[in-house]
Amino acid sequence: AQSVTQLDSQVPVFEEAPVELRCNYSSSVSVYLFWYVQYPNQGLQLLLKYLSGSTLVESINGFEAEFNKSQTSFHLRKPSVHISDTAEYFCAVSETSFQKLVFGTGTRLLVSP
Amino acid sequence: DVKVTQSSRYLVKRTGEKVFLECVQDMDHENMFWYRQDPGLGLRLIYFSYDVKMKEKGDIPEGYSVSREKKERFSLILESASTNQTSMYLCASSLAGGGQETQYFGPGTRLLVL
Numbered sequence: 296a297q298s299v300t301q302l303d304s305q306v307p308v309f310e311e312a313p314v315e316l317r318c319n320y321s322s323s324v325s326v327y328l329f330w331y332v333q334y335p336n337q338g339l340q341l342l343l344k345y346l347s348g349s350t351l352v353e354s355i356n357g358f359e360a361e362f363n364k365s366q367t368s369f370h371l372r373k374p375s376v377h378i379s380d381t382a383e384y385f386c387a388v389s390e391t392s393f394q395k396l397v398f399g400t401g402t403r404l405l406v407s408p
Numbered sequence: 409d410v411k412v413t414q415s416s417r418y419l420v421k422r423t424g425e426k427v428f429l430e431c432v433q434d435m436d437h438e439n440m441f442w443y444r445q446d447p448g449l450g451l452r453l454i455y456f457s458y459d460v461k462m463k464e465k466g467d468i469p470e471g472y473s474v475s476r477e478k479k480e481r482f483s484l485i486l487e488s489a490s491t492n493q494t495s496m497y498l499c500a501s502s503l504a505g506g507g508q509e510t511q512y513f514g515p516g517t518r519l520l521v522l
Contacts, residue, residue, distance in 0.1 A: 304448070327507045338412070338498055338513035339451075346508045385450060389507030394439060395466070396511060400450040 297322040297388050301399035308406055310378055316371040316402045318360075318386030328369040329387040329396070330360055339385065345369065356380075381406045411435070412514035414499055419519045427486040429517050431499030438504035440482035441511065442466075442474060445496040457482055458504065489521045 300319045308314050320326065327346050331339040343354040350362040360371045369386060386399040415430035433440065439458050443451040443466075453466030455474040463474050471493060475483045482501075486493055496518050500511040 301450075329510075331513075336515075338515045339500075339511075340513065341510045344508070344510070391507050394502060394505065394507050394509055395453065395456070396451075396507075398451040400448055 297326065297390070297397045299386050299388050299397055299399035301386055301402050303402050304400065305403045305405065308376055308404070310406055310408050311375045313374050314372065314376050314380075314404065316384050316386075316404065318369045318371065318399060320367050320369065320386070320388045322367075322388060322390070325391045326388045327391060328360075328362060329389070330354075330358070330369070330371050331385045331387060331398075333383045333385065333401075335382070342371075342384070376404070376406050378406050378408065380404060412499055412501055412512050414497075414514040414517050416517050417515065419517055421486075421489050421519065421521050423490060423521060425486075425489050425521075427489050427519065427521075429484040429486075429497055429499075429519070431482045431484070431501075431514055432480055433482075433499075433501040433512070434480065435501060435512065436479070437501035437512075438479070439502045439509070439511075440476065441500040441502075442472075442482065442484045443498045443500065444468070445498055445516070451498065454484065489519075491521050493519065494521045495519060 329344045330342040345362045353359045387396045441456040442454040457476045473485045499514040502509040502511045
């Protein structure tokens with residue numbers, strides 16, 4: 296069975312500062328990795344995903360995540376955050392053959408001016 | 409544009425009532441999912457469906473049932489609501505295939521059971 300750990304429940308940062316949201320997973324089989332974002336009063340939407348190939352994946356709004364197989368991690372980073380990035384971020388994992396997503400407990404990113 | 413809609417944003421019910429949560433997707437997706445979201449617990453899968461009239465239990469199916477009579481519609485049913493079912497309920501859909509498919513989520517229904 297897979298599991299996902301997001302150690303930080305809340306990360307406060309100032310606008311234009313860099314941020315890293317940590318995600319570690321455990322699985323005995325090959326997996327795909329996802330980051331979903333939930334803006335206030337909305338459902339989740341996909342931010343980025345790792346399927347194969349380059350271990351560094353990017354989103355259209357400046358976030359990136361790096362798949363590290365040896366450390367079983369998929370940390371999310373952004374070099375300079377905006378107020379509008381305030382949201383809850385969920386890391387998730389699925390088996391390659393089966394579409395059941397297992398989510399972490401989420402990290403609330405709070406960006407202040 | 410991809411769209412998943414849920415019948416209510418907020419719902420207040422009494423203990424013991426039968427509750428229906430409806431979800432509709434307009435993307436012709438084969439798979440549909442129901443999650444509940446609780447603070448500190450993230451999202452947990454209740455049930456999913458990979459085809460009309462097909463359903464599979466997720467991680468926390470107790471106290472819930474589902475119905476999928478049409479491809480675009482997936483209903484979650486609380487047979488006898490209890491206070492511990494107070495939560496945010498999220499519906500999602502995706503194309504058939506392996507684990508690489510993106511799930512598209514509705515805006516959620518916040519259910520309060522008194």
